[in-house]
Amino acid sequence: MRFLAVTVSLGAALLVMATAPSYAAGGDAIFKKSCTGCHYTDGPAKEKTIADQLAKKGPELWYAGSKFQKAWLAAWLRDPKPIRTYKYNSLTEKNKGDHPKSSAGDAAALTDYLMGLTSPEVKAGLIKAGTTPQAKQIFGKKMPCTGCHEYPTAGEVHGGHSGPTLVGASKRLNPDWVYAYLANIKVFKPVRDMPDFANVLGPKELESVAAYIATFE
Numbered sequence: 001m002r003f004l005a006v007t008v009s010l011g012a013a014l015l016v017m018a019t020a021p022s023y024a025a026g027g028d029a030i031f032k033k034s035c036t037g038c039h040y041t042d043g044p045a046k047e048k049t050i051a052d053q054l055a056k057k058g059p060e061l062w063y064a065g066s067k068f069q070k071a072w073l074a075a076w077l078r079d080p081k082p083i084r085t086y087k088y089n090s091l092t093e094k095n096k097g098d099h100p101k102s103s104a105g106d107a108a109a110l111t112d113y114l115m116g117l118t119s120p121e122v123k124a125g126l127i128k129a130g131t132t133p134q135a136k137q138i139f140g141k142k143m144p145c146t147g148c149h150e151y152p153t154a155g156e157v158h159g160g161h162s163g164p165t166l167v168g169a170s171k172r173l174n175p176d177w178v179y180a181y182l183a184n185i186k187v188f189k190p191v192r193d194m195p196d197f198a199n200v201l202g203p204k205e206l207e208s209v210a211a212y213i214a215t216f217e
């Protein structure tokens with residue numbers, strides 16, 4: 001009797017596997033095989049230590065679906081270009097731009113998988129791209145953002161290199177994630193290389209900065 005029940009449930013499980021969309025399941029499997037060595041996909045950050053973070057060569061991806069724009073992610077996985085001018089987790093080594101490249105099929109499956117990983121901290125539809133004098137003032141003068149981040153201005157690239165480049169942020173990052181990250185950085189990252197600005201700037205100021213970054217070509 002018990003044997004029969006096991007056989008029946010096994011059969012049912014196989015049926016589910018056979019009928020489930022192979023795309024999303026494929027992305028999960030490809031990620032486990034080729035990516036988990038350098039990226040973790042379980043969060044939130046408060047369950048991680050700095051040692052966990054440093055054990056992986058690449059940034060955590062547990063909120064990838066909230067952070068990235070889908071089209072950017074699919075294209076980048078096929079043709080990855082350096083984002084952090086200095087290699088991740090290190091400020092001494094230059095980024096060689098040698099991130100593994102995915103085939104078109106793998107990139108599509110991986111994108112579907114990663115876009116499904118979201119954080120409830122990111123509220124959708126809050127930030128609309130736009131430049132205000134207040135945001136320019138905060139980003140460029142009042143706060144030290146440009147000392148650590150590359151940004152575009154009048155067709156040229158300026159700024160520092162210790163943080164990820166913000167050039168192309170209009171296509172790469174979800175503005176709602178940028179706001180959530182600036183407002184509540186600890187939810188996302190155990191490592192505190194990027195200063196916490198939530199105590200220095202008010203929510204309206206952070207919103208304006210996120211909207212400004214969302215215009216960066």
Ligand code: HEC
Nearest residue numbers: 034035038057058059081082083084088095099100102110
């Ligand atoms: C040998 C280690 C390594 C492997 C393997 C690896 N990555 Fe990465 N990944 C990195 C590093 C380092 C970065 C940071 C690159 C940069 O900032 O220029 C990165 C960045 C990324 C980013 C951008 C993250 C961000 O916050 O900017 C994504 C998305 C990504 N990897 C996905 C993948 C996927 C999908 C795979 C598997 C096909 C993979 N990676 C395999 C090391 C790795």
Ligand code: HEC
Nearest residue numbers: 059143144145147148162163164178191193194195197209
């Ligand atoms: C002392 C250097 C430093 C300063 C100053 C700084 N940042 Fe950062 N920032 C970083 C680093 C380093 C990271 C990457 C953190 C990580 O992924 O571990 C980061 C990450 C970010 C990210 C996420 C980018 C990504 O692709 O993951 C945004 C957006 C950002 N900073 C915006 C700002 C803004 C806006 C300011 C000014 C109000 C600012 N930063 C000031 C160093 C800095």
